[in-house]
Amino acid sequence: MPNLPPEQDKVQVSVEGRELSSLMVTREVSRDFFAITPAYRRVLLILGVVFLAGIIAIILRFVDGFGVSERAQWGYYSAMFAFLLITAGSAPLVAVAFRLTKNHWRRPFSRISELYAVVGLLSLLWFLPLMALLPPIEGRKTLWVSSNFVGAPLWWDLFAVMFLVICGLGLLVLSAIPDAALLARTGDGGVRSRVLGAVAGFWRGTDAQWRWHRLGLTALGAFYFMLLIMVQTLINVDFVMSLVPGWKDSIMPAHQALAGLQTALGCVLVGAFILRATGRYRDLIPMESFWAISKILLALSLLWGYFWFAGLITFWYGRTPVEQNVLRTFMFESYRVPFLLNFFLSFLVPFVLLMWNPVRKSVIGPTIAGASVIVGAFFMTVRLYVPAFGIEDITSHGLATVPLPIVPDVLDVFIILGGLAGAGLIYMLAIKIIPIMSIWEIKEGLLYQRVRPLLRSRYLVLGKPD
Amino acid sequence: MTTQSVLALYTNADYAAEAGEALDNAGFAKEDYDFLTDTPYPEGAFGERHSSHRLYVFPFVGALIGLTTAILLTAGTQISYPLVTGGKPILSIPPMAIITYEGTMLGAILFTIIGIIFESRLPSAKKRIYDDRITEGYIGVVVDCEEDQVNTVEQILTQAGAHEVRREEA
Structure with missing residues (x-):
């Protein structure tokens, strides 16, 4: 093996990409991390202003009325919470799942996905007012059997969301320790370097440290996955199904959890695309990564269609008055427009796009499909949570009539925009505390990937150490 | 006699692994030296180094404590206020x-986090020998030894192809 200095020891890990070295990765990420550009400040300012407008809209909504009897006008607020949970709550799973399965293509996506854990803080705050809006469980069918259960359902819902956020942040911090130590040592000596040094200065990258780092990530990742599915199920049952008299559906909570997995991929794809589009990390996020993740997105989109059909068919053939009214409310009458948008954007658009290999084998194709499923998931939360919050008599035996749709007013629009801007703002702030590229994982990828010639062409050869 | 830390930098992982072998052959225990890298190398890449850890114990213990507490909480409250609802059993x-x-x-989760802190021996105020070039891809081999062994260690590390060797009081 040639004894080259690290700056000259370059490897090509993408057929169309340029050669990379460990030093290049360090320098590129470090330079971007410490730079606070005018464009970055402008984005922060815009997001901050829109977020502030959203907070003002929430305050005005409070003034309008806040309580169980006024919950109908908080439907879009609850939908926004569900959307944050489905998207940002699920996004860290991309890093967890593909790290567990030891994919190499996931390396550029890992930190993009883990960083969504910080949005969990906003989800947690967003959830607090909902605790006062959920009606008591006396006299209606719920998962909890009786109100005798201590803390049921609100406190256990809160704890579930809180534990998910704690686990996600733990995962993010643990994953970022080696990079934080690296940036502290290669940084500009400013405040951020010193803070990172204080937090991660103990890290030297010994055998033992890498071992507990890997084991910790595995354990916390597994717990995150186990928690996420439970939280999605619990929130869906308590904030949607149990508010609709007579709605008994075992597929709906699983459908929301699946939508979360699907949008997790969408969030990561859109994040990675924006990074590339702004001219950064083009060599660190190769097209091959988009291509690989698009296949998973295609499979999950097909699964979305299957779950929807499986849920529909039971009610369609059952045809009891309650089942007919549930279908009319959530799909075919009151909320037909959000349903159709949900169906097209979560299923048809990604399916039709990603069934073509030339589309999958690109950067823009999977990104469009990813953006589509994110918007589709938003309309899914609208068509589920808004009508559920709008039903007045929740203690009757069944849904006797089809409720009229609740059209968003100006405050609802600002609440939604504020929620989205708040999520973006937190994420943007976080990327200047924790680097958006997982430096140690990308460097690890340099050990196991090589582009090598075979006959008349060149191919990526992968090493699988365990 | 004071303990010294000797750090050698290698531009090539092969040479670092050879340095480890040479230290083994010279009679140094596995615990006396370590490899510093900016990315995780596969287990055994620098020679087999079996070290025990108890990280897996922590989540199991935590899960058991959490499970027991939750069962006591739910069963305790239900038995304390036994109201039959909808014909469902009390528990x-x-x-x-x-x-x-x-x-x-x-x-x-909490015990895993505690376990990580415990296994990583945090918090550690002691500043250990390091070279920033390790963040650029150099491999560090650090040896903790007695003062009278420093010259031997430096010689072994240099012969293995070290780019640079330096020492510091441990």
């Missing part, structure tokens, strides 16, 4: 399962 498993699951997860 209804589905709602209990939610709380016991949450309790188990919380215990496991």
